[in-house]
Amino acid sequence: MKKLYSNKGHILLFLIPAIILFCGILIAPIVMSGYYSFFDWDGLGEKTFIGFSNYIDLFTSNRIGFMKALGNSLVLALLSVGLQLPLALGLALVLGKGIKGERIFLSIFFMPVLISTVVIGQLWLKIYNPDYGILNVLLRSLGLESWTRMWLGLRETALGAVFIPTLWQYVGYHMLLLYAGVKSVPKELREAAMLDGAKDSQINRYIVLPYIKPIIRISVIFAVTGSLKSFDLIYVLTNGGPFHSTEVPSTLMIDMLFLRNRYGMGSAIAVLLIILCFAFALIINRVFKEEE
Template identity: 45%
Template sequence: MHLLSRNKWPIIIGLTPALLIYVVFAIIPIFISFYYSVMEWDGFTEMKFIGLANFKEALNDPIFWKSLKNNMFVVAASVLGQVPIALGLALLLNRKLKGGKIFRTLGFMPVVISTVIISLVWGMMYNSRMGLFNQLLTSVGLENWKQNWLGDPKWAMIAVCITIIWQFVGLYLIIFLAGLQNIPQEIYEAAEIDGASGWTKTLYITLPMMKDIITIAVILCISGSLRTFDLIYVMTSGGPGHSTEVLAMYMFEQTFSSTRYGYGSALSLFIFFFSLALIYLSTAILQRKTKK
């Protein structure tokens, strides 16, 4: 505390540029969206106040609800796919394994690769004629299982979610590894003296001590899934028949392609408040489970 009070002004001066950038590019646009959401505006003509008409239109738009449903599917697939897989891999890599650093690097590599490149590569792998997956099915005699992965509404969303899980599982892998390495080894040694097995230590020591980090990972996973845009936009452009269109893509198309900035702002507010509600709900559920 004495150090903080003694260096108060240097700390404030150092934080001010980042705070200003955050306020200008993150906080102020939210309030601007509130203003635009009650207007009818195409970006060129004069604005017209229409009240809550944009919100009513969104609630009566079947494409909006389909986009919301697709977004919920992405959220569920990400939380139930990325977090458990990353936690399992982290538990394995936290042991003393040969080449552990190489596996960590390989696991994190998809996170830093350009999303456009990932979308193009996986799009070619899903190609119905010469894609890797259909070629593998043919090579093992399962031609009947071949699918038009990105062109069939029944499979397109599943295919996209598999790509999303693969891309971001490495992020949570690194987060969980950092958390596992902060658990004191003395606790494990005491448990071993008491005769605890590896599974018992994981169930009654590791997971309870990782509960806060798991909660943070779930929150990051939900917020990231609700902002999913570029990967789906490159792979499917929301098709076929809006089967992979998500809220961010629907908002983008309405705002910039249809030049309906008021309606697009209303959609962005829906995404904002829906994200807050979903994060609050998931946090409350996780905290309630950990208290029991």
């Protein structure tokens, strides 16, 4: 048996497909993206080595608007952590305590996560439609005519209007993670606290929250990196407009690549995105560690 399982040839044979697929599609392209990012390249002709120029341009040129895009995605991150997570946490605490209809509520709240973001985007395009969209129709029927807007077409409201569907879709995701955490709190802990006369709010504050801290940390990381990487919904709803008011790094990257054929610049954005995601994950981990 041991001899059979130590045969080098077999080991290699079992691993080779995974290694080829993984390195070929995930690892090698990261290295290549890094390499391309040092060139001025239209994808077809000669590459010209320009060192860190792409990166410097991204951070200094207003015309490219990378800083604006990064700022927008950070606003989305802030909104996610500030609004989406508390809502998700509240739902998780209520459902995790065990109430009637727990499973049904959980399943309903999680459902939007599974629907294609394109479908959700198209649906919200209709909801936001200035003339016939259900939002403005509702406002008009409530006599709030003056509140109706071209939600996605105005610089002031577009970013907020893009955030709402994100919130709508992903609250359920964070809720599910946190719910799984709340459910993993040992029953004895809860019961002991109840015997001591602790109220629900006290149990949540002193027992459940500390217990699920690692999951809260994961949720925060996902909310922040997810906002940095956000693409689908924005692409469908506004594609970065109006006047770049909803531009995020990913939409800018796609623009660079496939509208302007600036492959070096596009690669630089991709590399920065990866670095930023890892950096934020590390920072968030550090913040949670220090609190302990």
